[in-house]
Amino acid sequence: MLTPPLTSNQAVLHLEGVSLGYGDFTVLQDISLEVMPGQVVAMMGGSGSGKTTLLRAATGQLAARRGTITLFGQDLARTNRPGLQALRQRMGVLFQQGALFTDLNVFENVAFPLREHLTMSASQLSERVLEKLNAVGLRAAAHLKVSEISGGMARRVALARAVVLEPELVLYDEPFAGLDPISLGITARLIRSLSDRLGCASVVITHDIAESFAIADQVYLVGQGQLKAHGAPATLAASTDPYVQQFLNGQADGPVAFDYPVTPAFEAWLVQTGART
Amino acid sequence: MSRPSFLSALGQSVRARLTGLGLFTRFFLMLLQRSGLVFKRPRLVSQQVHFIGNFSLLIIIVSGLFVGFVLGLQGYYTLNRYGSEEALGLLVALSLTRELGPVVTALLFAGRAGTSLTAEIGLMKAGEQLAAMEVMAVDPLTRVFVPRFWGGVIAMPILAAVFSTVGILGGWVVGVLLIGIDTGAFWSQMQNGVDVYKDILNGVIKSIIFGVAVTLIALYEGWRARPTPEGVARATTRTVVTSSLAVLGLDFLLTALMFSH
Numbered sequence: 001m002l003t004p005p006l007t008s009n010q011a012v013l014h015l016e017g018v019s020l021g022y023g024d025f026t027v028l029q030d031i032s033l034e035v036m037p038g039q040v041v042a043m044m045g046g047s048g049s050g051k052t053t054l055l056r057a058a059t060g061q062l063a064a065r066r067g068t069i070t071l072f073g074q075d076l077a078r079t080n081r082p083g084l085q086a087l088r089q090r091m092g093v094l095f096q097q098g099a100l101f102t103d104l105n106v107f108e109n110v111a112f113p114l115r116e117h118l119t120m121s122a123s124q125l126s127e128r129v130l131e132k133l134n135a136v137g138l139r140a141a142a143h144l145k146v147s148e149i150s151g152g153m154a155r156r157v158a159l160a161r162a163v164v165l166e167p168e169l170v171l172y173d174e175p176f177a178g179l180d181p182i183s184l185g186i187t188a189r190l191i192r193s194l195s196d197r198l199g200c201a202s203v204v205i206t207h208d209i210a211e212s213f214a215i216a217d218q219v220y221l222v223g224q225g226q227l228k229a230h231g232a233p234a235t236l237a238a239s240t241d242p243y244v245q246q247f248l249n250g251q252a253d254g255p256v257a258f259d260y261p262v263t264p265a266f267e268a269w270l271v272q273t274g275a276r277t
Numbered sequence: 278m279s280r281p282s283f284l285s286a287l288g289q290s291v292r293a294r295l296t297g298l299g300l301f302t303r304f305f306l307m308l309l310q311r312s313g314l315v316f317k318r319p320r321l322v323s324q325q326v327h328f329i330g331n332f333s334l335l336i337i338i339v340s341g342l343f344v345g346f347v348l349g350l351q352g353y354y355t356l357n358r359y360g361s362e363e364a365l366g367l368l369v370a371l372s373l374t375r376e377l378g379p380v381v382t383a384l385l386f387a388g389r390a391g392t393s394l395t396a397e398i399g400l401m402k403a404g405e406q407l408a409a410m411e412v413m414a415v416d417p418l419t420r421v422f423v424p425r426f427w428g429g430v431i432a433m434p435i436l437a438a439v440f441s442t443v444g445i446l447g448g449w450v451v452g453v454l455l456i457g458i459d460t461g462a463f464w465s466q467m468q469n470g471v472d473v474y475k476d477i478l479n480g481v482i483k484s485i486i487f488g489v490a491v492t493l494i495a496l497y498e499g500w501r502a503r504p505t506p507e508g509v510a511r512a513t514t515r516t517v518v519t520s521s522l523a524v525l526g527l528d529f530l531l532t533a534l535m536f537s538h
Contacts, residue, residue, distance in 0.1 A: 091412075095409055099409035100404075100406070102400070102401070103397070112413070112415075116414075116415045116420070117414070
């Protein structure tokens with residue numbers, strides 16, 4: 001099924017009043033956001049604030065409880081499985097740990113989406129794969145096994161794989177986590193240049209403030225199950241909102257309590273272990 | 278335990294088992310439904326046959342040889358009492374093609390290839406590889422499970438045939454070379470007494486059925502494994518236990534169906 005191409009002023013990804021959760025637990029409530037073509041959007045928040053849940057919703061892995069999620073102009077709730085597959089071919093996702101296929105080598109990992117979705121000659125395929133590997137500086141690592149490369153390299157291979165179909169939207173789940181300063185700087189610039197060169201929209205889920213503020217056009221801050229603030233990096237940095245200030249300056253005191261709250265279950269456990277020892 | 282809580286525990290366990298059986302059946306049907314891939318991309322399947330088969334070949338050959346040795350010795354001791362040692366070839370061949378070939382191969386296959394399938398899929402799940410495939414608009418059931426399933430189903434009868442062949446040679450080594458039974462009698466008794474359809478074909482059918490059962494259980498356990506080190510370890514154990522019991526149970530049923538007069 002073919003989906004209509006987007007016009008340049010239409011949002012690639014649009015969330016309107018979306019609530020998300022698992023089982024009885026609601027993770028995020030009333031989230032609205034918009035990602036335009038060519039934009040780099042940073043999605044920030046503390047650990048466990050629901051950033052990854054948001055990504056799962058954008059890829060159609062998790063249905064919204066309330067509100068609408070529109071991807072490439074199509075309402076995900078009204079899209080059937082073949083339709084969703086067609087939409088997914090237009091996006092790339094970079095997983096937190098890379099999620100490279102361990103039974104394939106570096107080259108085959110990047111070639112995987114091409115082999116699955118396109119019919120190309122062997123030379124065209126290898127040209128495209130090596131070009132993408134070159135963009136992440138790993139052209140000469142094409143022959144290596146996944147077990148032979150470092151975590152940082154695996155992330156870069158995964159990045160090459162995420163963009164090999166030249167998607168219109170790339171979602172990055174914690175692309176900076178666990179990278180050394182050099183790889184971190186390179187990855188950040190790579191994300192920006194991919195957006196500028198290919199004109200694809202990027203959503204970067206992160207809690208790395210300096211790097212994401214340097215490359216993002218828009219920053220969304222989630223916390224306590226809600227969207228706390230959004231705007232251009234400069235606007236957010238100038239914000240006087242106590243939550244934004246606490247997050248950006250990394251303070252222990254503020255609206256977000258550092259200590260995990262004491263629950264009746266904890267107290268019962270304490271009494272029980274206290275009695276036993 | 279009081280009666281109501283015992284009843285509710287029993288009910289819960291029965292319900293959980295029925296749900297498990299339902300999920301397992303649905304999993305099997307989903308694989309069959311997606312099996313068109315076998316004809317569209319046969320290379321994916323042949324890779325798995327090669328991978329799974331190669332994995333198990335050495336253990337199958339060594340075990341087959343020793344099982345043949347033992348059959349030769351034990352068969353000789355018993356047949357010797359009745360003065361019919363020449364029938365040793367027949368005894369070894371029938372035991373292997375009808376029962377031991379398919380059954381022992383399936384048990385070894387469960388321990389060797391089955392566990393590695395479960396662990397591989399469980400770890401793919403833990404490493405978000407299956408989720409990654411899904412967001413790339415590639416169905417993991419089709420791309421990962423279907424080739425492995427058919428790879429296992431095709432590899433099993435081949436391995437069972439190898440096992441039986443090596444086992445017969447083992448019986449021959451012990452019976453003819455070591456004990457000194459007449460080699461002509463050994464082979465001619467076998468040739469006369471083994472029926473291509475009744476014995477060999479039934480053995481092949483058994484091993485195909487075991488191949489379906491073991492591979493399906495291994496894949497299912499990997500598929501539903503909790504994506505943690507502990508979850509994968511438990512799933513691997515369950516693969517061996519469940520598929521071994523399934524093979525032995527199925528073998529009894531199949532023998533009763535195939536060899537009753």
